[in-house]
Amino acid sequence: MSTLYTEQDRNVRRTWLLMATFVVVIAALGWFIGYYYNNSSILVFALIFALIMNVTSYWYSDKISLALSGAKPITREENIELFRIVENLSITSGLPMPRLYVIDDPAPNAFATGRDKEHAAVAVTSGLLGMMDKNELSGVLAHELSHIGNRDILLSTVVVVLVGFIAILANIFTRGLWFGGGRRRSNDSEGGGQLGNILAIVGIVFVVLSPVIAQLIQLAISRKREFLADAGGALLTRYPEGLASALAKISSFSSPMKSANNATAHLYISSPFGAKAASGISKLFMTHPPTEERIAALRGMNV
16 A cells, blocks of 8 residues: 555656656757758757746746735734644744735635745635634645645746747747748758658647647646645645545535636646536646545545
């Protein structure tokens, strides 16, 4: 039977494997566009530009996420119970006390953000505070602290930037096709025209589909992160049932959050768009794993 430790190790390996796949997709995309336009500098430009975007997002991701969600800072005097729970969990996990925010929304939810553990923030909705008992609230907050400890927030920011960058590259290329972009024809005079044409067709299909592939990888990474944070949260509290019960309550609330948007949806502990049944291929596009699977995993683990 799996333990919290083996589950964490397994999900960490899967996450980095998916990230490596992202790098391959970007490299392949940049190389093909460079080949198509007979300009080898495009690959270098693509990788450099991606690095610049990552560095920029590294410094401002927390401010952007909090602003988009409508989160407001909260003082210790306004909710001493919340502060005490987070303080105790922070001490247990060896993390600095994060900044705390509250989102005025009846939908129960929470997320963590920040570039590292020294600049982290945790935001919870007013609905979460009103719906959860102490054990359940502790489970949710432990889940978010696990995201901070695992550096999941930085990882998710990089993934979001890469997805956006892939979409931009694909869009530029497809627009070039519509307006008669000049494909290299040097192979035609070298007797390799047929191979060049085949490569071009395969490459065009890859470029057109790359935004979809990138989004699927992004969602897969997000889902793996949630399983890992669930395991880490249960380890912190030593009471997996608290988080399992909290997830059951959150999933029973069907209305979406007022500030729900696709840019930050993957950051939350549960989808901000409300409980929606998904099956078949629609599961591929979910930002979070099915709640039933998360609850079953928590209740099947040994602490």
